[in-house]
Structures are given as C-alpha cells and as structure tokens.
Amino acid sequence: MNPFAPIGRSTMTLLAHIGRLSMFTGTALAAIVAPPIYWRLIGQQIMRIGYYSLPVVGLTAFFTGGALALQIYLGGNRYGAEAIVPQIVVLGITRELGPVIAGLMVAGRVAAAIAAEIGTMKVTEQIDALTTLATNPIKYLVVPRLIAAVLCMPVLVGIADSIGVFGGYVVATQSLGFSGGIYLKNTVDFATQQDIVSGLIKAAAFGFIIALMGCYNGFNSKGGAQGVGNATTAAVVSSSILILAANYLLTTLLFSK
Amino acid sequence: MTPKIQLIGVKKRFGSKVVLDGVDLTVEPRTSLVIIGGSGTGKSVMLKSILGIIRPDEGTILIDGEDITHINGAARDKVMKKFGMLFQGGALFDSLPVWENVAFGLIQGRGMKRSQARDIAMQKLAKVGLTADVGDLFPVELSGGMQKRVGLARAIAADPEIIFFDEPTTGLDPIMADVINDLIASTVKDVGATALSITHDMASARKISDRIAMLYGGKIIWQGPTAAIDNSGNPYVDQFIHGKAEGPIKMAVKA
Ligand SMILES: Nc1ncnc2c1ncn2[C@@H]1O[C@H](COP(=O)(O)OP(=O)(O)OP(=O)(O)O)[C@@H](O)[C@H]1O
Ligand SMILES: [Mg+2]
Numbered sequence: 001m002n003p004f005a006p007i008g009r010s011t012m013t014l015l016a017h018i019g020r021l022s023m024f025t026g027t028a029l030a031a032i033v034a035p036p037i038y039w040r041l042i043g044q045q046i047m048r049i050g051y052y053s054l055p056v057v058g059l060t061a062f063f064t065g066g067a068l069a070l071q072i073y074l075g076g077n078r079y080g081a082e083a084i085v086p087q088i089v090v091l092g093i094t095r096e097l098g099p100v101i102a103g104l105m106v107a108g109r110v111a112a113a114i115a116a117e118i119g120t121m122k123v124t125e126q127i128d129a130l131t132t133l134a135t136n137p138i139k140y141l142v143v144p145r146l147i148a149a150v151l152c153m154p155v156l157v158g159i160a161d162s163i164g165v166f167g168g169y170v171v172a173t174q175s176l177g178f179s180g181g182i183y184l185k186n187t188v189d190f191a192t193q194q195d196i197v198s199g200l201i202k203a204a205a206f207g208f209i210i211a212l213m214g215c216y217n218g219f220n221s222k223g224g225a226q227g228v229g230n231a232t233t234a235a236v237v238s239s240s241i242l243i244l245a246a247n248y249l250l251t252t253l254l255f256s257k
Numbered sequence: 258m259t260p261k262i263q264l265i266g267v268k269k270r271f272g273s274k275v276v277l278d279g280v281d282l283t284v285e286p287r288t289s290l291v292i293i294g295g296s297g298t299g300k301s302v303m304l305k306s307i308l309g310i311i312r313p314d315e316g317t318i319l320i321d322g323e324d325i326t327h328i329n330g331a332a333r334d335k336v337m338k339k340f341g342m343l344f345q346g347g348a349l350f351d352s353l354p355v356w357e358n359v360a361f362g363l364i365q366g367r368g369m370k371r372s373q374a375r376d377i378a379m380q381k382l383a384k385v386g387l388t389a390d391v392g393d394l395f396p397v398e399l400s401g402g403m404q405k406r407v408g409l410a411r412a413i414a415a416d417p418e419i420i421f422f423d424e425p426t427t428g429l430d431p432i433m434a435d436v437i438n439d440l441i442a443s444t445v446k447d448v449g450a451t452a453l454s455i456t457h458d459m460a461s462a463r464k465i466s467d468r469i470a471m472l473y474g475g476k477i478i479w480q481g482p483t484a485a486i487d488n489s490g491n492p493y494v495d496q497f498i499h500g501k502a503e504g505p506i507k508m509a510v511k512a
C-alpha cells in the first residue's frame with residue numbers, strides 16, 4: 001500500500017472543503033448587497049445571537065478578569081511588581097481575552113444552534129421548499145445571521161471588556177488589598193483607544209466566522225439526525241479553531257509596528 | 258403550441274446508481290399529467306430535477322420553451338415564481354405558524370403585505386378543509402394528514418402556473434382524499450394551471466389526470482390519455498395498475 005495515499009486523500013478533502021467554503025462565502029457576500037433586505041429576520045437574529053448570549057458572555061468575562069488579576073498579582077509579586085495588576089488586566093482583557101472568550105462562548109452557543117437549525121431544515125427539505133417559494137435560501141437564512149452576528153459581537157465584546165475589568169477590580173479590591181479609586185484610575189489612564197478598538201475589530205471578524213461556519217455546516221449536512229449532529233459539532237470545532245487562528249493573525253496585523 | 262414543461266434526455270445518477278436514464282416528457286399547458294411508477298424509481302427525483310433542487314447530470318429542461326437547466330440566482334428565482342410544489346414529506350417550515358407557511362411565497366417571494374397575505378392564506382386553508390384556528394398552530398401540532406393539506410395550501414397559495422404534487426392523497430382518509438382530488442382537478446380546469454402529480458393511488462390518478470405516464474427503469478415507458486390506461490397493451494402498466502406481484506416488474510424482495 002502506498003503510505004502517501006491517506007495523506008494525499010485527506011489533502012484533497014481539505015482542498016475540496018476550502019474550495020466549497022470559499023464559494024459559499026462568495027455567494028453569501030454577494031447576497032448581502034443584493035435586495036431585498038429582510039429587516040424583520042435581522043432583528044430576530046440580533047435577539048437570538050446577541051441578546052440571549054449576554055448572560056453567558058458576562059459570566060465568563062467576569063471570572064476570566066478575576067483569575068487574570070490573581071495571576072498577574074502572583075506573577076508580579078516575584079519581581080515586586082504587583083502594582084501593575086490594573087494595567088495588565090485591562091490590556092489583556094480588551095486586546096485578547098475579551099474578544100476570544102466571548103468569541104468562543106458565542107461559537108459554542110450560536111454556531112451550534114445555527115448549524116442544527118439549518119441542518120434540520122436541510123434534511124427535512126425545508127431549504128428545497130424555500131427555493132420553490134421563489135425565496136433564495138442564502139438570502140433568507142444566511143444573510144440575516146451574518147449581519148446580526150457581525151453587529152452583535154462588538155457590542156458583546158464591549159460588554160465583556162467592562163465586566164472582565166470589573167471582575168479584576170473585584171478580586172483586586174476584595175482579596176488583594178488594592179484601593180478601588182487607584183485601581184480604576186490606573187485602568188482608565190493606561191487603556192488606549194487602540195486597545196479597545198482592536199478588540200472590537202476582532203469581535204466583528206469572529207462574529208462573521210461564527211455565523212459563516214454555522215450556516216456552512218448546516219447547509220452541507222447530510223442524512224438524518226446523525227448528519228445534523230455532525231454538522232453541529234463541525235460548526236463549533238471549526239469556528240473555534242478559526243477564531244483562534246484569526247485572533248493570532250489580527251493581533252499580528254493590528255499590533256505590528 | 259409551446260409545451261409548458263419539456264424534458265429531453267434527462268439523466269441523473271447518485272454514485273453508481275442510475276436513477277433517471279434519459280427521461281423524455283412533454284406536458285402541454287393547462288393539462289394534468291400523473292406520473293406512476295414503483296417506489297424508488299425516481300419520480301420525486303424527476304420533479305426535483307425540474308425544479309433545480311437536484312441538478313441533472315445530462316439533458317435539458319425547458320419551461321415555456323426557456324432552457325432552465327443551468328440558470329441560477331435571480332433568473333432562477335424568477336422562474337420559480339411560476340411554480341408551486343407539494344413535497345412528499347410536507348417540508349413545512351416548523352418555526353413558522355401554519356398561516357405563515359401558506360403565506361410564505363406571497364410575503365417573501367412576492368413582497369405582499371403580511372395582513373393581506375394572511376387573509377389569502379386563510380382562504381386557501383379553507384379550500385383544503387382546514388378551519389381558521391388551525392392557522393395559528395405550528396406544524397408539529399398537526400396530524401400527518403393535516404400537514405399534507407397545509408403543504409397543499411402552500412403549493413397553491415400564490416396561484417402558480419405550474420403545480421407539482423408529490424403524493425397529494427397519501428395519508429388522507431378516503432373522503433378527504435376525494436376532496437383533495439376535486440381541488441386539484443378544479444385548480445387545473447378553473448384556474449388554468451398545469452399540473453404534474455405523482456401518485457400510487459390509481460383512483461386519484463384517474464380522477465385528477467388528463468394523461469398518465471409511467472416511469473420505469475429510469476425512462477418513461479408508456480404514456481397516454483387517462484382513458485387509455487386500461488388498454489395500454491403494456492404489461493408493465495397492466496401489472497402496476499392492477500397491483501399484481503407477478504409480472505415483468507420484479508420487486509427486490511427475498512421470499
Ligand atoms: N439525495 C439523494 N442522494 C442519493 N440518492 C438519492 C437521493 N434522492 C433520491 N435518491 C435515490 O434515488 C432513487 C429514487 O428516489 P425517489 O425519491 O425519486 O423515488 P420515488 O420514485 O419518488 O419513490 P416513492 O414512490 O417511494 O416516493 C432512490 O433509490 C433513492 O435512493
Ligand atoms: Mg417519491
């Protein structure tokens with residue numbers, strides 16, 4: 001048996017996937033600009049993607065901020081630099097952890113839900129039914145989710161940033177002996193507009209990835225319940241990986257001097 | 258006269274399995290054609306090929322003389338406005354209430370106001386024997402036969418020129434089946450639609466069709482006026498319409 005055959009095969013599958021995903025993305029982007037715009041559906045999706053993600057994003061951001069403060073304090077302590085906690089917390093949260101944590105949580109919640117919903121529609125022929133009712137499924141299903149996710153994620157991350165910083169503040173003032181006023185002053189003085197804006201740009205990109213991978217995997221699901229299950233898993237895994245990869249890429253682009 | 262629907266040498270295979278092997282079929286405007294054929298012979302695949310849901314591997318599909326085999330996007334949406342389709346499995350939108358399912362093509366496809374579309378949806382529901390209170394239920398809350406009738410109401414809601422019915426009477430009680438047969442017959446006669454239906458129910462086939470065609474082995478092996486079905490002289494057709502286990506059609510079952 002040729003030992004390279006499996007490698008070749010999986011490379012071919014990967015390339016086919018990339019090709020299909022690029023086609024799908026292209027079609028979706030073209031559909032965004034073509035009329036009509038389904039305002040009603042965009043509104044619905046903003047509720048489902050944005051509003052209902054608030055609790056989970058807020059909670060994870062709070063605990064992340066708290067743990068971050070604790071670690072920076074312990075690490076800084078080794079060099080007598082524990083006073084730097086507020087500065088590093090706000091930097092870490094706004095630049096990296098806010099967008100990434102929110103991105104991953106929303107990927108788990110929303111990419112899965114989108115893939116399951118669209119996948120079920122696919123296997124029960126509801127997507128075929130859309131086309132027979134003169135409705136473009138990409139326009140009707142994909143575009144509102146993409147727009148909603150790209151709009152919602154920066155807002156969610158903005159909130160995650162505030163709550164994350166607040167988590168650090170709570171830990172620092174309650175158990176690390178920081179004074180509240182000084183902590184806040186240091187935070188505000190240190191944070192730059194670029195720190196915050198870079199995180200929000202990342203957030204919009206992650207929103208695009210989440211909705212795209214949810215829709216793409218839903219549309220490509222095959223078979224019955226198991227196929228939908230596979231699509232859901234694939235949506236969460238692929239969007240999480242892409243978020244982390246895109247995060248690295250964006251950090252390089254946004255902060256390279 | 259230009260045929261409403263014309264299939265020329267349409268072929269479709271899934272993997273190594275050949276389903277359609279050169280289907281030639283012509284449907285004249287304002288006529289009702291019924292396709293008969295054994296389970297799994299590709300009747301549903303044929304309808305979906307015409308609708309572009311399944312892309313045929315070879316062959317040409319003409320609607321009103323226009324080649325639609327390879328069109329996409331806005332051009333396809335435009336052609337789709339001519340069609341209504343009842344899916345074999347219903348394919349109702351489970352996240353929308355019944356009335357919005359029926360009104361869907363009017364609201365999304367044609368941009369009609371929701372309130373106006375709702376009124377039309379309620380009328381169409383009445384035509385298939387469903388009361389107004391059903392309109393606010395969700396598809397999962399309906400029985401199988403009720404879902405079928407909602408699918409039917411959705412297919413005819415926008416008064417399409419061409420309507421496909423994939424097993425319209427399967428799962429209905431005999432009386433309701435006859436109501437639906439009358440509805441299909443009158444949609445063709447009164448509204449002037451062209452209908453292409455699939456059914457295993459020979460009583461229904463006789464009642465709703467002007468012509469009958471039989472699909473076997475991936476080809477149309479016989480077609481003719483409905484009145485001629487009993488004297489087709491075709492052993493396959495005879496076996497099928499009389500539902501005999503013995504004959505040229507062999508079912509793949511082991512005794
Ligand atoms: N999407 C698909 N992928 C693979 N095979 C398919 C697909 N759709 C249909 N087939 C195959 O094509 C054949 C014809 O299917 P089709 O649904 O057209 O049958 P049918 O004539 O409508 O039967 P029935 O009367 O039972 O509804 C079947 O053998 C089926 O397995
Ligand atoms: Mg069928």
